[in-house]
Amino acid sequence: MKNLIKRIVGLAAVLPLAASLLMSTAQAETLKIALAETPSDELAAFFVALDRAKANGLDYEWTAFADEELAIQSVLSGQMNIGFGTPYAAMQNSKAPVRIIFQLSKLKFFPVTSKKYEKLEDLAGQPIMLHSRGGGTDSIANVIEEKAGIKLGDRSYVPGSANRVVAMMAGQADATILDLSNKNKIMAEGGDKFNVLPMFEVDASDEALFANLDWIKANEEQVNILVKALASVWQDMAKDPTIISRETNPDGPIGQLPKEILAGLDGFYKDAVEGGLYDPNGGGRKAAEADMDWYTEAGQLKGDPATLNIEDFWYLAPLDAAAK
Structure with a gap:
């Protein structure tokens, strides 16, 4: 079986939720990973980790879903084993035994607008372009409303920061939320047209890896290989x-990206590391506690953050094993 399979799928392809109960305890021959977007420079470090995991015996395949919500549903349904996202609302509402095992990146995002806006309060009632419904940028928008005391206008969803940069440059939107790299890109190309609005500090998870807890325990060796590889790359x-650029496989999905993107990998990861986007320890308890605060304030978790049990949302054994 090929180690890499690329498929863009829709919600219609997602299997019924009941199937997860049958599949979660089955020993998987090939680890099935649900990406929340197609391969890009933002995923280069993850694919380096996959190559390291493969060298240690991990057999895997990946599927690129159209957005985070579909990736989450594919894991809830049992179609995929491990997914990208921060599915806190789904974990709490569905009562499915889903747990996060590794923080891939923090919520280091920036509100970028046309010159008509100068502060967060100016966005009251104004439309904003975000990544995905229920995702990291959606939660940032919720907290902006809470902290700035405003109500944003209509929300449109365009997956991928790079795609939102294109839309902004074309004048198709006046406000969006971008990651560090694309914030730098749009300001370098059109700084005379845009403002980066002052933003409060955020230390919660943007992207994380999660899986069904029953499946994790039934496939402990596979999970430990993957988490150990991720931790080694992040460190x-x-x-x-x-x-990242030096270990990127030229024949892999990242190596096949346009030359100009590959040429920018060093700059992207230098900026990201300096900007605090990645936790070398994979998040762990510190990230879990920050997530309880953030996603409660964002409206994706219910209850008092102080009383929420992080072990209801995170499974820390693989990270603890990697630390040893």
Whole structure:
């Protein structure tokens, strides 16, 4: 079986939720990973980790879903084993035994607008373009409303920061939320047209890896190989961001990206590491506690953050094993 399979799928392809109960305890021969977008520079570090995991015996395949919501549903349904996202609302509302095992990145995002806006309060009633419904940028928009005391206008969803940059440059939107790299890109190309609005500090998870807890325990060896590989890459990257470009497989999905994107990998990861986008320790308890606060304030978790049990949302054994 090929180790890499790329398919863009829709919600109609997602299997019924009941199937997860049958599949979660089955020993998987091939780990099935649900990406929340197609391969990009933002996923280069993850694919380096996959290559390291493969060298240690992990057999995997990946599927690129159209957005985070579909990736989450594919894991809830049992169609996929591990997914990208921060499915806190789904974990709490569905009561499915889904747990996060690794923080891939923090919520380091920036409100970028046309010159007509100068502060967050100016966005009251104004439309805004975000990544996905229920995703990280959606939660940031919720907290902006809470902290700025405003109500945003209509929300439109365009997956991928790079795609939102294109829309902004074309004048198709006046406000969006971008990641660090694309914030730098749009200001370098059109700084005379845009403002980066002052933003409060955020330390919660943007992207994380999650899976059904029953499946995790039934496939402990596979999960530990993957988490150990991720931790090793995140730690190496913190010391030297150029490790990502140097270890990117030229024949893999990242290596097949346009040359101009590959040429920018060192700059992207240097900026990301300096900007605090990645936790070398994979988040763990510190990230879990920050997530309880953030996603409660964002409206995706219900209850008092102080009384929420992080073990209801995170499974820390793989990270603890990797730390040893």
